Ligand SMILES: [Ca+2]
């Protein structure tokens with residue numbers, strides 16, 4: 584616990600330094616500018632700079648963690664959110680979450696074709712959340728390269744072209760989870776229930792057993808009782824799993840295949856959220872960050888630099 588607290592203190596100190604650096608850079612830029620900006624615009628620009636600094640802070644934290652540790656778990660400093668931290672005139676909040684603690688929708692398709700093993704897991708996830716499992720077919724069709732309807736819940740161009748405002752299936756990997764709104768059967772209620780448990784990552788990824796939601800974990804552990812899944816969740820918050828074997832020992836009744844090849848303990852994709860409030864300005868930014876190395880194909884690869892895959896303003 585003590586180590587975690589020290590880690591969190593370090594994480595906070597680094598964020599303060601990042602924001603302070605952004606402020607200094609901003610003030611310099613402003614001094615050299617001959618433009619007379621309105622106060623509101625300048626406040627907005629500064630808040631934007633803070634949000635960018637916050638995302639860079641997260642990249643630094645993740646790169647550092649990748650060097651120091653070989654697994655990723657919710658007890659690590661990066662996973663502790665920072666709420667309402669006063670920096671200069673602003674109040675900054677930041678959080679990093681593991682995108683590989685979620686079911687990666689793009690795993691439904693492998694090399695352009697439906698992946699039956701992943702579709703079966705996704706169906707179990709939907710069922711566990713009280714959502715019609717046939718919707719898994721529609722998502723797989725949305726992503727797979729062909730225009731052949733797969734399964735009774737499937738939908739391809741013919742279905743979408745018959746909509747009041749016609750469009751076509753993407754037939755390619757998703758870049759945002761919100762794309763689900765365009766997929767057959769996904770309304771606001773379904774998307775909001777599912778969204779916290781899914782991601783749309785640019786590569787095939789394993790799901791991290793140390794960070795996965797209980798619902799996602801249960802979907803992968805086919806045959807394990809809810810009690811066994813609860814035991815696993817309790818154990819990992821005491822002591823993160825260092826191997827899949829450690830977890831499967833507790834997963835009584837769970838089939839090892841194909842889950843074994845689809846799960847891991849280390850993550851390379853993270854969602855970063857930064858919120859900055861200053862005077863009357865509120866800025867929120869979200870980014871998907873990829874940490875180098877640690878690809879499923881080469882689990883022993885050394886950690887490389889982090890990259891921003893996308894970033895967007897939330898408000
Ligand atoms: Ca780690």
Ligand SMILES: [Ca+2]
Pocket residue numbers: 723724725726727728729730731739752754
């Ligand atoms: Ca398709």
